[in-house]
Amino acid sequence: MLIRNISLLILMALSLNNIAARELKVSLVETTDMHGNFFPRDFINARPAAGSLARVSTLVDSLRESGRNIVLLDNGDILQGQPTAYYYNFIDTVTPHPVARMLNFLGYDAASIGNHDVETGHAVYDRYRDALGGIPLLGANVIDTVTGQPYLQPYAIIERDGVKIAVLGLLTPSIPAWLPENLWSGLRFDDIVESASRWIPIIREKEHPHIIAGLFHSGKDSSVITGGVMENASLEVARLVPGFDVIFFGHDHNQFADVVENVAVLNPGAHAGAVAMADIALTIDNEGNILKKEVVPHIISVAESEPDSLFMHEFEDEINAVTEFVDRQVAVSTDTLSLRDAYFGPSSFMTLIHDLQLAISGADVSFAAPLTMDATIAAGPVKVNDMFKLYRYENLLYTMRLSGREIKDYLEESYDKWIETMTEADDHLLKFATDGNATKGDFARLKNPSYNFDSAAGIIYTVDVTQPAGNRVTVISMADGSPFDPEADYKVAINSYRANGGGDLLTRGAGIPLQELKNRILSATDKDLRYYLMKEIERRGTIDARVDSNWRFIPEHLTAPASLRDRKILFGD
Numbered sequence: 223m224l225i226r227n228i229s230l231l232i233l234m235a236l237s238l239n240n241i242a243a244r245e246l247k248v249s250l251v252e253t254t255d256m257h258g259n260f261f262p263r264d265f266i267n268a269r270p271a272a273g274s275l276a277r278v279s280t281l282v283d284s285l286r287e288s289g290r291n292i293v294l295l296d297n298g299d300i301l302q303g304q305p306t307a308y309y310y311n312f313i314d315t316v317t318p319h320p321v322a323r324m325l326n327f328l329g330y331d332a333a334s335i336g337n338h339d340v341e342t343g344h345a346v347y348d349r350y351r352d353a354l355g356g357i358p359l360l361g362a363n364v365i366d367t368v369t370g371q372p373y374l375q376p377y378a379i380i381e382r383d384g385v386k387i388a389v390l391g392l393l394t395p396s397i398p399a400w401l402p403e404n405l406w407s408g409l410r411f412d413d414i415v416e417s418a419s420r421w422i423p424i425i426r427e428k429e430h431p432h433i434i435a436g437l438f439h440s441g442k443d444s445s446v447i448t449g450g451v452m453e454n455a456s457l458e459v460a461r462l463v464p465g466f467d468v469i470f471f472g473h474d475h476n477q478f479a480d481v482v483e484n485v486a487v488l489n490p491g492a493h494a495g496a497v498a499m500a501d502i503a504l505t506i507d508n509e510g511n512i513l514k515k516e517v518v519p520h521i522i523s524v525a526e527s528e529p530d531s532l533f534m535h536e537f538e539d540e541i542n543a544v545t546e547f548v549d550r551q552v553a554v555s556t557d558t559l560s561l562r563d564a565y566f567g568p569s570s571f572m573t574l575i576h577d578l579q580l581a582i583s584g585a586d587v588s589f590a591a592p593l594t595m596d597a598t599i600a601a602g603p604v605k606v607n608d609m610f611k612l613y614r615y616e617n618l619l620y621t622m623r624l625s626g627r628e629i630k631d632y633l634e635e636s637y638d639k640w641i642e643t644m645t646e647a648d649d650h651l652l653k654f655a656t657d658g659n660a661t662k663g664d665f666a667r668l669k670n671p672s673y674n675f676d677s678a679a680g681i682i683y684t685v686d687v688t689q690p691a692g693n694r695v696t697v698i699s700m701a702d703g704s705p706f707d708p709e710a711d712y713k714v715a716i717n718s719y720r721a722n723g724g725g726d727l728l729t730r731g732a733g734i735p736l737q738e739l740k741n742r743i744l745s746a747t748d749k750d751l752r753y754y755l756m757k758e759i760e761r762r763g764t765i766d767a768r769v770d771s772n773w774r775f776i777p778e779h780l781t782a783p784a785s786l787r788d789r790k791i792l793f794g795d
Contacts (some may be wrong), residue, residue: 248291248382250435250500253278254472255336255492256296257303260324261541262529265305265548266610273495276529279328281522283446283530291382294329295389297472298336298439301350303493305548305610306540307552311346312750313547320540322353327536334360334391336473343405360391360437361455363417365410371583373409379429384506388431390421390708394440394473399449399723399736402618402746414440414455415462422465430663432512433467433502441474442489449723449736460485467517468500479519486519496523548607551567553759556768561597562793565640565652565672566775566785571597573770575612576679581746583621585715586700587629587680589727591636592672596793604765609756614673616750617717622742626708628732629678630697635731636676638691639669644780649783651687651775654791667791672727681706683773687781701772713744715770717751 260275285292295699300321301307309322333354339347351359362376377390395411425434441454448783456471460482468486475492488498498521505514565568578590642650655669683697697706715786720727721743728734747754759765775781789795
């Protein structure tokens with residue numbers, strides 16, 4: 223009888239436990255790499271935009287109205303790209319940062335920092351962090367070198383209907399390879415895999431969350447080593463660091479939604495064209511133990527969402543201020559400048575950038591690359607918005623000391639990223655991605671992003687496409703016809719991204735050790751290069767749309783037809 227009673231009690235306890243078990247659902251939603259696309263207008267090209275935070279706002283409202291428990295996260299690179307961000311970063315620095323106000327308006331729960339946010343400098347991202355108020359800005363591996371502790375909040379704890387969610391923020395550690403130290407002074411950036419491995423046990427022991435999510439501003443291709451460290455580590459964390467239920471990532475601008483080692487891994491792509499969402503269903507007993515957990519990842523486009531009218535009304539003053547800023551005329555162009563020509567030889571677009579860099583710096587040689595895949599400055603009035611087409615990023619302009627031999631080797635590395643070795647007339651000139659996916663989602667089908675395709679001005683040279691990598695570039699002379707000496711030192715105008723090792727053209731190409739680059743810097747501007755380009759253009763008043771034919775691909779019987787074919791693949795013209 224005693225045994226029977228005990229058995230009944232056990233069955234009753236189990237039954238009561240099952241009755242008490244709850245099924246809970248929560249949806250984690252991520253935006254990333256917005257690059258200033260807050261409104262349904264492209265202020266650079268003066269046309270409607272398919273994405274925008276205004277459309278995301280409408281989608282998020284609909285998800286909330288459907289009864290979902292939403293956790294809303296942003297994954298960085300939000301403070302750079304469109305004039306909407308630039309204006310409040312550097313022109314109107316008194317107004318509380320509107321980007322922080324926007325995230326509060328939508329009810330974001332946490333945000334991480336991206337490399338292009340760091341590019342804006344301490345004054346901007348510190349101001350943004352402070353203006354976020356109750357929204358934590360995450361970055362567990364962004365370390366204060368004085369205290370040895372995270373400079374930003376390492377993780378956030380968010381609760382929804384009894385579900386406790388931990389969100390760990392991490393940033394690609396390759397910052398020092400791209401940005402001058404004054405922009406990140408007092409900081410260091412630790413390895414992502416090591417940092418994730420360190421923080422997971424801390425979060426588990428201290429917080430006991432039901433869900434652990436990663437919010438990583440780092441891509442998925444772990445083979446990319448930049449500045450001696452793994453630039454893209456999101457999938458590596460999923461494979462190597464147990465404990466995550468979902469990892470949201472960004473940085474590489476490529477959409478992705480899959481399950482890796484039982485971890486949902488998502489990236490919605492760039493420019494607020496879509497969001498990533500992880501639907502998580504939990505069964506929890508009356509003691510808080512997880513009996514069952516299911517995570518379903520997917521990407522949701524916002525293209526069909528109408529912009530949120532309340533959002534647009536709330537930020538009407540900002541829209542008007544930015545519109546007035548970008549519509550100001552700075553010069554007149556004698557002809558249309560197209561960046562499309564720059565992939566196949568000298569172009570009026572790149573000639574203008576080289577000419578301006580040489581004039582501003584007083585250097586002997588200029589290096590520059592197409593910073594966007596495609597851009598056009600039309601003949602006629604040139605406005606402030608055209609300056610964002612001319613120069614996409616907030617790089618500084620440096621003048622460096624390089625030998626003639628280093629200049630030649632630098633160009634060899636650039637063209638190796640840019641072109642194939644041609645042996646037949648049907649070969650490609652450009653180096654396309656073999657798997658159909660570009661290294662970064664903004665750069666069409668190219669294997670490498672065009673912002674690493676540096677050409678040079680100040681010298682006359684040829685690029686023989688039939689020769690193997692390292693033997694293609696022949697420097698004939700300086701631009702004025704004087705001899706080019708491989709052993710002589712020259713002053714070279716170069717942007718800060720490249721001067722700090724970005725793209726490996728100075729390190730792997732020219733063979734200069736990363737730690738020596740600082741010693742080669744002769745001078746640097748105190749403001750971004752776009753600012754000085756605009757000032758010089760304003761001073762001149764007129765853009766002479768000429769082409770400086772100081773370099774060319776040879777032999778022409780191979781490169782000319784290949785250029786036509788490859789241009790059609792890239793641009794359809």
